Structure formats: C-alpha cells, structure tokens
Amino acid sequence: xxxxTQSPSSLSASVGDRVTISCRTxxxxxxxxxxxxxxxxxxxxxxxxxxxTLQTGVPPRFSGSGSGTDFTLTISNLxxxxxxxxxxxxxxxxxxxxxPGTKVEVK
Amino acid sequence: QVxxxxxxxxxxxxxxxxxxxxxxxxxxxxxxxxxxxxxxxHPGKGLEWIGFINYFGNNYYNPSLRSxxxxxxxxxxxxxxxxxxSMTAADTAVYYCARxxxxxxxxxxxxxxxxxxxVSVSS
Numbered sequence: 001x002x003x004x005t006q007s008p009s010s011l012s013a014s015v016g017d018r019v020t021i022s023c024r025t026x027x028x029x030x031x032x033x034x035x036x037x038x039x040x041x042x043x044x045x046x047x048x049x050x051x052x053t054l055q056t057g058v059p060p061r062f063s064g065s066g067s068g069t070d071f072t073l074t075i076s077n078l079x080x081x082x083x084x085x086x087x088x089x090x091x092x093x094x095x096x097x098x099x100p101g102t103k104v105e106v107k
Numbered sequence: 108q109v110x111x112x113x114x115x116x117x118x119x120x121x122x123x124x125x126x127x128x129x130x131x132x133x134x135x136x137x138x139x140x141x142x143x144x145x146x147x148x149h150p151g152k153g154l155e156w157i158g159f160i161n162y163f164g165n166n167y168y169n170p171s172l173r174s175x176x177x178x179x180x181x182x183x184x185x186x187x188x189x190x191x192x193s194m195t196a197a198d199t200a201v202y203y204c205a206r207x208x209x210x211x212x213x214x215x216x217x218x219x220x221x222x223x224x225x226v227s228v229s230s
Contacts, residue, residue, distance in 0.1 A: 034216035036154075043203055043223055044154065049216035087154055091207070091214040094167040096144075098154040 002027050002090055006099035012107040019075040021102045023088035028068050032092035035064055035073045038085045038101075047086075048073065078104075109134040111204050111221035119198075121230045125191040129204030129221055136185045137162045142207045143180065143187045144217060147200040155200075159207065160187055194228045201225050 003026035013019050023033065031051035036044040046055045048064035051071055061076045075082055083106055088099040115127035129143070136143065145157040158168035160178040168176045177190040191198060202224050205217040 032214065036216075038154075043205075043220035044217075045220075046216040046218045049208070049218075055216065055218065089154075089156075089216070091216070094159070095169045096156050096159075096207075096214070098146075098156060101153045 002029070002093065002095075002097055004088060004090055004097045004099040006086075006088060006102050008102060009100065010103040010105060012105050013078055014107045015078055015080055017078045017107075019078055019082075019104060021073040021086055021088075021104075023066075023071040023073070023099050025069050025071075025090050025092075027092075029090045029092035031067050032090055033064070033066065033071045034089045034091060035062075036087045036089065036098075037082075038087065044087065075104075109206065109219050111206065111219055113202060113204050113221045113224040115202075115224060115226070117225055118227050118229060119194045121195055121228055123194055125189070125194050125198065125226060127189045127202055127204075127224065127226075128186050129188070131185045131187075131206075136180065136187065137182045139163075140209055142209055142214065144205045144207055145178065145189045146203045146205055146217075148203070148223075149197075149200045157189065157191075157202075196228050199226065199228045 005024045007022045033051045035048040038044040052064045063074045085101045085103045087101050110132045112130045142159040142161045144159045160166040175192045180187040204221045206219040207217045208215040
C-alpha cells in the first residue's frame, strides 16, 4: 500500500501570508494527487485534482504542484475563510489513501 | 446539481452490522464517469477511505476493513450502500459518501460529498 504523509501537521499564519503544505507518497503516483479543504462540521471540499488542476469555483490563490512522490499545495494571500484543515489524497492505485492532514491556524 | 445524502442509524450496538445508504439526486448513478465512495472520520481525526463501488458493481475496499465491508449499488433507486459488520467502539465516526470523477478511465478527485452522518457504537 502507498504511504501518504503531509508536513507540517499544523501551521500558524496570518491573513495575507503565503502558505505551503507538503505531501509525500511512498511510491511514484505520477500526478494522481488531490487536495481537499475541510472545515469543522462540514464535508471536505475538493480544491485541486491531478496535482495541479484547480477544481471549478476554487479561487486562484490556491495552486498545486509536483509529480512523482513530492507535491505541494500553496495558498497565496491567505484569506480568513482559508483557515481549515487540508488533506492530500492519492488516486493512482487503490486504496486511495488520504494524508493525515495539515491544520492552518490563525497566528 | 448533483447532491448526495447519507441515511442510516445514528446508533449501532456493539457486534452488530451498520447499514448506510447514499441517495444520489440531480444525476444518475448509472454512468461510468463516476465511482461511488465511502469515507469516514473518527472524532478529531483525519479522513479514512473505506472503499468504492461503480454502477456495474466493481468495487475495492480498504484492506484494513475488507473483511467486514460490503458495498452495493441499486440503480433503480439511484442509491449505493455500505454494510460494516462486527461493529465496535472503534467504528464510531462520521461516515461520508462521495462521488469520484473518472476521466478517460483515470480517477480524479471526489467532487461531490454528502453532509456526513454520525454513527456511534455502544453496548
């Protein structure tokens, strides 16, 4: 099975900051990597699929990059509504595991 | 606009079987453009993928749960279901159903999610 890790597990940031979250997989998944945002009491929301393609309706301050085993989610100009937990997920081969999550908190 | 809605008991007794149903509205479940998934989240924890089923019945379950999981699809009702046997307190979680997009046979992300249903296990 793939192992999916994320770093950091949490970070503190301020509105307007640029935030970077890393996701690493134990095997080459090409670009079969998705990013989700989760807020308390709500279902996760798809932000990015195929490593770098923005889901319809997601603000362009979110971007994704990477291929192979190393991936990055970047939030430029962090907004108040972006404080949440972010998960990566590999869909190269089932089981389609999620990373453990990164919580973005107010500094 | 496609919506998913989970339904089922909020409380299950230890050792019994959980049965959840996800109803798809605003679109058909009978398409090879999507795979239908179950995901759960233990209290205060991350997301755990349980498995998927497609409309012609192919499925894949998380190996950690495979011995206890059964998924099915009912195209006449536009629903898919999850059964999880031998429930214990460790199965207490919020259970989500979600649609995963298949594009040219390649899986993309889960673009539509249900609101989730809380399941507690108690003796």
